[in-house]
Amino acid sequence: MAVFEFKNVTKFYGANVRAIDDFNLLIPDGEFTLMVGPSGCGKSTALRMIAGLEDISRGELLMDGKIINHVPPQKREAAMVFQSYALYPHLSVYDNMAFPLKIKKQPKDLIDERVRDVAQILGLSELISRMPRELSGGQKQRVALGRAMVREPKVFLFDEPLSNLDAALRAEMRIEIAELHSRLKTNFIYVTHDQVEAVTLGQKIVVLKDGKVQQYATPHELFRRPANTFVAGFIGTPPMNFLKMGLRRADDGYEMITENLHIPLHPTYRPNFDQYKKESIIAGIRPKDLSLRGKTALDKADKRCTIKGRFLLKEVIGDDVLYYFDLSTDATDGKPLIVKANVSLDLDRKQTVDIFIDIKEIYLFDIDSGKTLIQQ
Numbered sequence: 001m002a003v004f005e006f007k008n009v010t011k012f013y014g015a016n017v018r019a020i021d022d023f024n025l026l027i028p029d030g031e032f033t034l035m036v037g038p039s040g041c042g043k044s045t046a047l048r049m050i051a052g053l054e055d056i057s058r059g060e061l062l063m064d065g066k067i068i069n070h071v072p073p074q075k076r077e078a079a080m081v082f083q084s085y086a087l088y089p090h091l092s093v094y095d096n097m098a099f100p101l102k103i104k105k106q107p108k109d110l111i112d113e114r115v116r117d118v119a120q121i122l123g124l125s126e127l128i129s130r131m132p133r134e135l136s137g138g139q140k141q142r143v144a145l146g147r148a149m150v151r152e153p154k155v156f157l158f159d160e161p162l163s164n165l166d167a168a169l170r171a172e173m174r175i176e177i178a179e180l181h182s183r184l185k186t187n188f189i190y191v192t193h194d195q196v197e198a199v200t201l202g203q204k205i206v207v208l209k210d211g212k213v214q215q216y217a218t219p220h221e222l223f224r225r226p227a228n229t230f231v232a233g234f235i236g237t238p239p240m241n242f243l244k245m246g247l248r249r250a251d252d253g254y255e256m257i258t259e260n261l262h263i264p265l266h267p268t269y270r271p272n273f274d275q276y277k278k279e280s281i282i283a284g285i286r287p288k289d290l291s292l293r294g295k296t297a298l299d300k301a302d303k304r305c306t307i308k309g310r311f312l313l314k315e316v317i318g319d320d321v322l323y324y325f326d327l328s329t330d331a332t333d334g335k336p337l338i339v340k341a342n343v344s345l346d347l348d349r350k351q352t353v354d355i356f357i358d359i360k361e362i363y364l365f366d367i368d369s370g371k372t373l374i375q376q
C-alpha cells in the first residue's frame with residue numbers, strides 16, 4: 001500500500017534533454033493508474049523514478065508522505081514488469097518465481113508456499129517445472145508477473161508489458177491484469193503508448209506529452225472533457241477533427257467562419273465567450289458527431305450546420321465506416337475531415353457531399369494555447 005506524489009519533479013539527461021518537466025501528480029493508494037503518451041514523452045522515466053532506478057534532477061518524490069528521492073530501489077518495495085520478460089533462461093518457472101525470495105534468504109517452506117499460491121492465482125500450477133523456452137509469450141509474461149507478485153510489493157510498475165504479444169493475447173492478458181488488480185488491490189502503475197489500452201485498463205489515466213502532465217482523469221472525463229487539443233486528439237479513435245475558424249458574434253450567439261465554412265455555435269456555449277476576446281478559435285469535432293445523412297435529429301438541423309466536403313476515400317472497420325473528406329480550406333491544416341458512420345454509401349471520388357454537424361458536440365479550444373474553452 002503506498003501513495004506516490006511527484007512535486008515539481010524535473011529530470012534532465014545530460015544538459016539538454018528534459019525528459020520530465022515540472023511534473024506534479026498524486027497517485028492514490030490501490031488504484032490502477034495508466035500513464036499514456038507518445039514515444040519519448042517520459043513515461044518510462046517517470047516509472048523508473050518511482051522504482052528508484054533514475055535519479056531526480058529537481059523536485060521531490062514522496063511515498064506515503066516521505067521524501068524518497070534518495071531511497072535505493074531495494075528499499076522501495078516496488079516490482080517492475082517489462083515488455084521483455086527477462087526470465088532467467090536456465091531456471092524453471094518455479095525457480096524463476098522463487099528467485100526474488102531466495103536472494104532475500106527467506107525460509108524454504110515460506111518460499112514454496114508463496115510460489116505455489118501465486119502460480120495458482122496466475123494459472124501456472126501445471127507449468128511450474130517447465131523451462132522458459134517451453135512457454136508461449138503469454139505464459140512467459142505471466143511468469144514475469146508471478147516473479148513480481150511473490151514479493152508482495154507495495155506497488156507494481158508495468159512498462160508496456162504486453163507489447164510483444166499478438167493482439168488477441170494482449171486483450172486476454174489485459175483482462176488478467178485487471179482481474180489481478182481487483183484481487184490484490186495494490187497500486188498498479190502501468191505505462192503504455194496505446195490509448196486504447198489505457199482507456200480499457202485504467203481507473204485514472206495520466207496523459208503525458210514532452211515530459212509534462214497534460215491531464216489526469218478517468219477515461220470518461222478524458223473523452224468528454226479533454227483539457228486541451230493534445231488530449232482531445234490523442235484519446236479516441238479515429239481522432240478528433242480540428243478546424244481553425246474565425247469567431248464572430250451572430251444575432252443569437254456566436255458563429256464560426258472560414259472562407260467557405262459557416263458553423264453556428266450552440267446557444268449553450270455562449271457563456272464561455274463573453275470573456276474570449278480573440279477572433280479565431282480551434283473547433284474540435286469527433287468523427288462520430290458528423291454524419292452523412294439527415295435522417296436522425298439532425299434532419300431538423302439548420303442549414304448552417306451542414307458543410308460540404310469532397311469525398312476522398314472510405315475505410316470499413318467492422319461495423320463502422322470511416323469517410324475521409326477534403327473541405328477545400330486551410331482550416332484543417334491540410335488534413336482530411338473524418339466522418340464515422342455505420343452505413344456504407346457508394347460515393348464517387350471527388351463527389352461533393354453534405355456533412356451534418358451535431359453542433360451540441362463541438363469542442364472549442366484556445367487558438368494559441370490549445371486549452372479547452374468549455375468550462376470544466
Ligand SMILES: Nc1ncnc2c1ncn2[C@@H]1O[C@H](COP(=O)(O)OP(=O)(O)OP(=O)(O)O)[C@@H](O)[C@H]1O
Binds near residue numbers: 013045046
Ligand atoms: N539514458 C538516457 N540518456 C539520454 N536521454 C534519454 C535517456 N533515456 C531516455 N532519454 C530521453 O528522455 C526522453 C524520455 O524518454 P522515455 O524513455 O522516458 O520515453 P517513453 O515515453 O518511455 O518513450 P517510449 O514510448 O518510446 O518508450 C526521450 O527524449 C529520450 O530520448
Ligand SMILES: [Mg+2]
Binds near residue numbers: 044045
Ligand atoms: Mg518507454
